[in-house]
Amino acid sequence: MSKLVIVGTVAFDAIETPFGKTDKILGGAATYIGISASNFAVDGAIVSVVGGDFPKEYISMLEEKGMNVDGLEIVEEGKTFFWSGKYHNDMNSRDTLATELNVLADFNPVVPQEYKDAEVVMLGNLHPIVQMGVIEQMNNPKLIVLDTMNFWMDCALEDLKKVIAKVDVITINDEEARQLSGEYSLVTAAAKIMKMGPKYVVIKKGEHGALLFHKDDIFYAPALPLAEVFDPTGAGDTFAGGFSGYLAKTGDFSYENMKTALIYGSALASFCVEKFGTERMLKLSKKEVHQRLQQFKSLTQFDIELT
Amino acid sequence: MSKLVIVGTVAFDAIETPFGKTDKILGGAATYIGISASNFAVDGAIVSVVGGDFPKEYISMLEEKGMNVDGLEIVEEGKTFFWSGKYHNDMNSRDTLATELNVLADFNPVVPQEYKDAEVVMLGNLHPIVQMGVIEQMNNPKLIVLDTMNFWMDCALEDLKKVIAKVDVITINDEEARQLSGEYSLVTAAAKIMKMGPKYVVIKKGEHGALLFHKDDIFYAPALPLAEVFDPTGAGDTFAGGFSGYLAKTGDFSYENMKTALIYGSALASFCVEKFGTERMLKLSKKEVHQRLQQFKSLTQFDIELT
Numbered sequence: 001m002s003k004l005v006i007v008g009t010v011a012f013d014a015i016e017t018p019f020g021k022t023d024k025i026l027g028g029a030a031t032y033i034g035i036s037a038s039n040f041a042v043d044g045a046i047v048s049v050v051g052g053d054f055p056k057e058y059i060s061m062l063e064e065k066g067m068n069v070d071g072l073e074i075v076e077e078g079k080t081f082f083w084s085g086k087y088h089n090d091m092n093s094r095d096t097l098a099t100e101l102n103v104l105a106d107f108n109p110v111v112p113q114e115y116k117d118a119e120v121v122m123l124g125n126l127h128p129i130v131q132m133g134v135i136e137q138m139n140n141p142k143l144i145v146l147d148t149m150n151f152w153m154d155c156a157l158e159d160l161k162k163v164i165a166k167v168d169v170i171t172i173n174d175e176e177a178r179q180l181s182g183e184y185s186l187v188t189a190a191a192k193i194m195k196m197g198p199k200y201v202v203i204k205k206g207e208h209g210a211l212l213f214h215k216d217d218i219f220y221a222p223a224l225p226l227a228e229v230f231d232p233t234g235a236g237d238t239f240a241g242g243f244s245g246y247l248a249k250t251g252d253f254s255y256e257n258m259k260t261a262l263i264y265g266s267a268l269a270s271f272c273v274e275k276f277g278t279e280r281m282l283k284l285s286k287k288e289v290h291q292r293l294q295q296f297k298s299l300t301q302f303d304i305e306l307t
Numbered sequence: 308m309s310k311l312v313i314v315g316t317v318a319f320d321a322i323e324t325p326f327g328k329t330d331k332i333l334g335g336a337a338t339y340i341g342i343s344a345s346n347f348a349v350d351g352a353i354v355s356v357v358g359g360d361f362p363k364e365y366i367s368m369l370e371e372k373g374m375n376v377d378g379l380e381i382v383e384e385g386k387t388f389f390w391s392g393k394y395h396n397d398m399n400s401r402d403t404l405a406t407e408l409n410v411l412a413d414f415n416p417v418v419p420q421e422y423k424d425a426e427v428v429m430l431g432n433l434h435p436i437v438q439m440g441v442i443e444q445m446n447n448p449k450l451i452v453l454d455t456m457n458f459w460m461d462c463a464l465e466d467l468k469k470v471i472a473k474v475d476v477i478t479i480n481d482e483e484a485r486q487l488s489g490e491y492s493l494v495t496a497a498a499k500i501m502k503m504g505p506k507y508v509v510i511k512k513g514e515h516g517a518l519l520f521h522k523d524d525i526f527y528a529p530a531l532p533l534a535e536v537f538d539p540t541g542a543g544d545t546f547a548g549g550f551s552g553y554l555a556k557t558g559d560f561s562y563e564n565m566k567t568a569l570i571y572g573s574a575l576a577s578f579c580v581e582k583f584g585t586e587r588m589l590k591l592s593k594k595e596v597h598q599r600l601q602q603f604k605s606l607t608q609f610d611i612e613l614t
Contacts, residue, residue: 208515
């Protein structure tokens with residue numbers, strides 16, 4: 001089974017949407033990535049840190065999902081990273097109400113010895129110095145996927161650029177692509193970002209789907225139009241988990257296969273937003289995933305005779 | 308050859324974009340629709356009105372494109388409808404600088420006798436009372452497609468609703484769909500609009516593509532990601548012209564064929580924005596259209612094994 005190393009936050013989230021609010025619930029980029037990637041037959045390992053306040057049953061759940069947690073450091077005297085946010089009525093924008101780094105402030109990631117030869121590395125959203133620390137511990141991985149966000153472009157751009165230079169795929173949203181490149185057109189933005197290192201650029205556009213750029217080629221994965229988006233938290237990470245999980249499982253890192261990975265990522269993300277936090281993803285059946293992939297096919301397939 | 312009746316404005320436009328500005332150039336919904344539909348073997352007729360100031364060579368051009376202009380009234384003592392607008396830097400929003408109705412103020416559309424039995428009617432953006440006037444002159448058309456905009460929702464909603472109740476397909480943009488339905492989710496909005504009459508709802512999302520809704524089915528036509536959008540004027544009308552022109556040519560008004568029509572509309576609209584006004588559309592070759600349709604195929608096609 002292919003090995004997949006996942007680095008990112010494991011956290012508590014408190015979320016408020018027009019549909020309701022939660023107390024502290026399970027969250028974090030690595031959590032969502034791991035749960036999403038567990039839909040594929042991969043040998044995944046989560047590299048992250050939590051405090052002594054982190055419930056043991058959450059860790060058991062990740063293990064039951066097939067995730068190795070030897071790289072999940074527990075700082076007994078510390079507190080787990082906490083994020084709190086409130087979504088606006090359109091669900092496309094949100095205010096961050098609180099960010100408590102806690103144990104994340106001094107995190108030094110350690111990749112377990114038996115995962116240093118993993119084929120695929122998924123760098124979830126975290127400080128680029130931490131992401132680079134993981135890259136440096138790896139023994140020649142075949143594919144490194146980077147997810148990041150505007151926060152690091154604002155406050156750690158030089159560190160981020162060093163990571164970008166080392167990765168094969170970068171996934172960011174449209175506004176972040178514009179910020180990183182200084183270009184409004186996503187086509188021009190992607191071309192500039194490819195010059196910074198990655199051979200593949202994935203631009204996530206939320207309800208408008210995602211674009212995959214490679215050389216002069218473009219592929220467009222739609223988002224499934226939904227009657228109701230309940231909570232967008234974790235959708236991007238779930239996408240990244242589906243994308244990297246599918247690639248790790250197949251071991252095929254071609255452009256053609258990356259298109260399919262993009263569809264898997266989009267399909268899984270479309271479930272994530274249906275309930276608060278990880279709730280929907282934890283109760284996902286193979287049959288439901290299968291049906292949703294069928295929906296993506298019927299959403300985009302058309303007949304045209306080109307003579 | 309199938310007959311296609313096109314009603315809409317024939318106008319002068321003065322356009323300002325970040326790339327430059329024009330004097331009064333050829334514009335208008337029916338103009339763009341007609342030029343776009345002329346890419347298909349259809350017998351089209353334009354029903355509209357211009358003033359004595361409208362250049363004869365523009366009319367000759369429309370005739371050369373295969374459009375019958377017997378229903379294009381010329382009010383010799385009047386002035387042609389004039390619109391002037393300025394696009395913002397993001398090209399997604401614009402300010403209207405001037406709207407001079409002129410001869411449009413007293414327009415009574417007359418469908419030429421030999422086009423009253425047309426199979427397809429394309430109602431381009433105009434006052435809903437004018438659109439209704441055209442419907443009433445038609446002898447049992449097989450398909451009526453309506454394009455409209457928020458302006459009529461603001462100032463002639465009841466008239467507009469009567470037209471909507473009579474049509475098979477409505478094409479509007481995402482904000483207009485939300486305004487018309489009072490629903491934020493486009494899925495819910497489309498469901499509500501279908502209850503108002505149309506069996507098919509097309510929601511245009513500009514650079515994010517277009518959605519086709521029919522019963523519980525959804526189809527997503529992407530927009531071609533472009534390095535540069537030079538002038539968006541007429542893109543929606545060009546889309547409508549490609550959509551209705553393809554349907555008229557094939558005479559197949561099924562959901563499956565409408566998907567293909569959506570792709571044709573999107574492909575033609577992707578040319579329109581490459582130059583000011585109608586410039587690009589007037590110099591379009593069959594080979595270029597063919598190549599762009601290929602691009603739409605590679606943009607959306609993927610392999611997935613569902614076992």
